[in-house]
Amino acid sequence: MDALAAYSWFGQLSVVISVVAVCWTMVWQNLEHIRLQQFFARGFNRRARRLAAIVDPYLSVTFEEYEGGRIKSSDAFKEVRSYLTTASTRDVRHLRAECGGGGGDKLVLSMAKGEEVSDAFRGATVWWSAAAVPPPRDAVPYWSRASRAERRYFRLEFHESHRDLVLNDYIPHVRGQGRAIMVQNRQRRLYTNIHREGYDDGWYEDVWTHVPFDHPKTFDKMAMDPAKKKEIIDDLDMFKKGKEYHNRVGKPWKRGYLLYGPPGTGKSTMVAAMANYLDYDVYDFELTSVKTNTELRKLLIETKSKSIMVFEDIDCSLDVTGKRRSKEEDKADDDEEEDGDPRRPSKKDAKSRVTLSGLLNFIDGLWSACGEERLIVFTTNHVEKLDPALIRTGRMDKRIEMSYCDAESFRFLARMHLDGEDAEGHELFGVARALLQEVNMVPVDVGEHLTRKSVDDDAGSCLARLVAALEKAKEEAAKPEPAQAEEDEGKKGIVVQVKDDN
Numbered sequence: 001m002d003a004l005a006a007y008s009w010f011g012q013l014s015v016v017i018s019v020v021a022v023c024w025t026m027v028w029q030n031l032e033h034i035r036l037q038q039f040f041a042r043g044f045n046r047r048a049r050r051l052a053a054i055v056d057p058y059l060s061v062t063f064e065e066y067e068g069g070r071i072k073s074s075d076a077f078k079e080v081r082s083y084l085t086t087a088s089t090r091d092v093r094h095l096r097a098e099c100g101g102g103g104g105d106k107l108v109l110s111m112a113k114g115e116e117v118s119d120a121f122r123g124a125t126v127w128w129s130a131a132a133v134p135p136p137r138d139a140v141p142y143w144s145r146a147s148r149a150e151r152r153y154f155r156l157e158f159h160e161s162h163r164d165l166v167l168n169d170y171i172p173h174v175r176g177q178g179r180a181i182m183v184q185n186r187q188r189r190l191y192t193n194i195h196r197e198g199y200d201d202g203w204y205e206d207v208w209t210h211v212p213f214d215h216p217k218t219f220d221k222m223a224m225d226p227a228k229k230k231e232i233i234d235d236l237d238m239f240k241k242g243k244e245y246h247n248r249v250g251k252p253w254k255r256g257y258l259l260y261g262p263p264g265t266g267k268s269t270m271v272a273a274m275a276n277y278l279d280y281d282v283y284d285f286e287l288t289s290v291k292t293n294t295e296l297r298k299l300l301i302e303t304k305s306k307s308i309m310v311f312e313d314i315d316c317s318l319d320v321t322g323k324r325r326s327k328e329e330d331k332a333d334d335d336e337e338e339d340g341d342p343r344r345p346s347k348k349d350a351k352s353r354v355t356l357s358g359l360l361n362f363i364d365g366l367w368s369a370c371g372e373e374r375l376i377v378f379t380t381n382h383v384e385k386l387d388p389a390l391i392r393t394g395r396m397d398k399r400i401e402m403s404y405c406d407a408e409s410f411r412f413l414a415r416m417h418l419d420g421e422d423a424e425g426h427e428l429f430g431v432a433r434a435l436l437q438e439v440n441m442v443p444v445d446v447g448e449h450l451t452r453k454s455v456d457d458d459a460g461s462c463l464a465r466l467v468a469a470l471e472k473a474k475e476e477a478a479k480p481e482p483a484q485a486e487e488d489e490g491k492k493g494i495v496v497q498v499k500d501d502n
């Protein structure tokens with residue numbers, strides 16, 4: 001057939017197809033609301049599917065960066081990205097580099113948009129490709145930056161004959177491997193709830209901001225009674241292994257710790273040691289920045305498992321001594337806040353209106369069961385000021401008193417600070433230890449006096465500095481308080497403050 005004949009043949013064929021298509025549309029429209037339409041539709045779809053399978057026997061699964069609308073980033077996407085890090089860095093020419101985990105030096109490398117890589121699994125070959133679509137057209141400026149950015153996704157393609165293998169085995173394998181890589185590269189984080197005001201930062205912005213958590217304190221650098229330290233470590237071990245136990249007895253997998261004691265006794269440091277020991281993230285709740293109970297709940301929902309939620313100086317952040325208010329009163333306050341435009345700063349002052357009952361519900365209410373494997377830690381200098389309901393068992397399961405430096409802690413601090421010198425053999429060591437029996441001094445001060453201040457400092461000069469400070473403190477303690485002095489006027493003798501028995 002010459003070219004002209006072929007051209008005319010195709011022309012006729014296209015006319016026939018167009019006529020059939022028009023007729024089909026007319027018949028289809030007329031068959032509307034008739035059962036026959038369903039019959040035809042089913043038959044047509046089936047045939048169309050069969051035809052498609054012959055023409056293109058490849059299936060695909062898409063892993064999108066965001067799920068559930070605009071806000072929540074997809075775990076599956078992150079797992080796939082981690083999994084593809086190894087495969088893609090090997091075979092792909094164009095990579096995309098992002099800061100990993102908590103913003104440390106580590107980079108997460110993944111395929112750049114438009115790249116493709118193959119993978120083999122139990123004899124089947126699959127293909128991964130990276131792509132992106134522009135942000136939704138209805139994106140408004142006050143959504144978070146993430147919501148306004150393009151939507152990335154990974155597409156997995158495979159032959160239809162591997163359908164079961166890929167869906168049942170390969171994808172779970174990819175997710176598991178990706179998770180393991182993420183854990184390996186994980187940089188722990190310290191989160192804080194900085195209250196963001198203003199339009200630009202956005203209503204949908206993350207409620208938590210974070211920095212990498214790399215506090216150097218560990219339990220072996222904590223000066224405290226060894227038996228007490230062991231008790232805490234054992235308690236943490238039991239908690240970490242407690243998934244099955246908590247399920248069995250029907251308790252949310254969480255535990256409350258109350259750390260109390262004078263300033264400088266190591267309460268905050270203890271939180272860091274706990275986080276390092278358990279390998280958990282830390283959420284530092286700044287209650288004074290939390291305006292309402294509802295906001296507190298939002299913060300709770302946004303925390304992740306395997307974390308410590310800390311409320312420092314709880315007695316200062318909230319009126320925890322006041323009477324519990326009724327639910328209606330709390331609700332009225334919350335509604336008042338929510339009725340206003342959330343993008344505009346509140347007309348009220350910045351004072352927190354989180355109530356005691358809001359906090360109690362946070363710790364032990366229904367919402368407290370969301371997430372798992374979490375410690376809630378309160379620290380305070382004034383345990384006596386706290387409402388008994390706040391520190392009852394079930395809310396604060398373990399109470400730890402952090403106290404003044406005793407003989408054992410002193411020995412520990414001397415060894416730690418005067419490393420390489422025989423501090424214990426020095427004559428002033430015994431003097432300082434004896435004085436610590438009489439005078440209260442917190443570990444932070446003892447540690448400070450024992451810290452070398454110049455290259456000429458040695459165990460002798462550091463211990464001498466400590467002894468001098470202890471003697472001064474003893475003298476100060478012996479002086480009556482001004483109010484006390486007035487009261488004591490006329491009385492004979494000197495009042496000496498005797499160290500508490502702790």
Ligand SMILES: Nc1ncnc2c1ncn2[C@@H]1O[C@H](COP(=O)(O)OP(=O)(O)OP(=O)(O)O)[C@@H](O)[C@H]1O
Nearest residue numbers: 221222223224262263264265266267268269443444
């Ligand atoms: N028991 C301790 N062992 C080792 N170091 C300690 C101990 N207690 C305090 N320190 C050191 O003293 C410093 C202050 O401690 P920290 O901030 O934990 O005290 P705190 O009890 O939280 O005080 P505050 O009540 O004022 O918040 C830290 O640098 C810490 O390393």
Ligand SMILES: [Mg+2]
Nearest residue numbers: 267268312379
């Ligand atoms: Mg502290």
